[in-house]
Amino acid sequence: MSTVRNLVIFDAHNYYMKTKDPIKKIRRKRRIVHIFAWIFLVMQLLAYIGNANEAPYKSDDLSEEVGHHIGYNLFLIISAILFYRLYKITKSLKKVSYENSIDAIGKNE
Numbered sequence: 001m002s003t004v005r006n007l008v009i010f011d012a013h014n015y016y017m018k019t020k021d022p023i024k025k026i027r028r029k030r031r032i033v034h035i036f037a038w039i040f041l042v043m044q045l046l047a048y049i050g051n052a053n054e055a056p057y058k059s060d061d062l063s064e065e066v067g068h069h070i071g072y073n074l075f076l077i078i079s080a081i082l083f084y085r086l087y088k089i090t091k092s093l094k095k096v097s098y099e100n101s102i103d104a105i106g107k108n109e
Contacts (some may be wrong), residue, residue, distance in 0.1 A: 023100065026093045033089060037082035044075035 054058070057072075059065045 022096055026096060030089045033082055033086045036080050037086055040075045040079035
C-alpha cells in the first residue's frame, strides 16, 4: 500500500516539475541560494564582531590551529561557495533565456 502511495506522489512530483517553466525554476533556485549566501555572510560578520575583543588563538599543534581557523571561518567558506553557485546559476539562467529567445523567433502566437 505504501509503495503505491509513494509511486503516485513521485509521479505527481515529476508531472509538476515537467510543467513548470525552466526559467521560473532557475530564478527560484537563484533567489534561495542568494538569500542563504547573504545569511551566512551576515552570520560570519556577526561572529567577527562578537569575537573582536578576544585574543587570537595560539596553539603548538599546527593541525589544531588550522582546524580552528577553518571552523572560525566556516560560515564565510559556505557563503563563498554559495556565491560561486549563484554565479553559475545566473550564468545558466542567461543561457536558458537566450535559448528561449532564439527558439521564439518565427513562432506565431
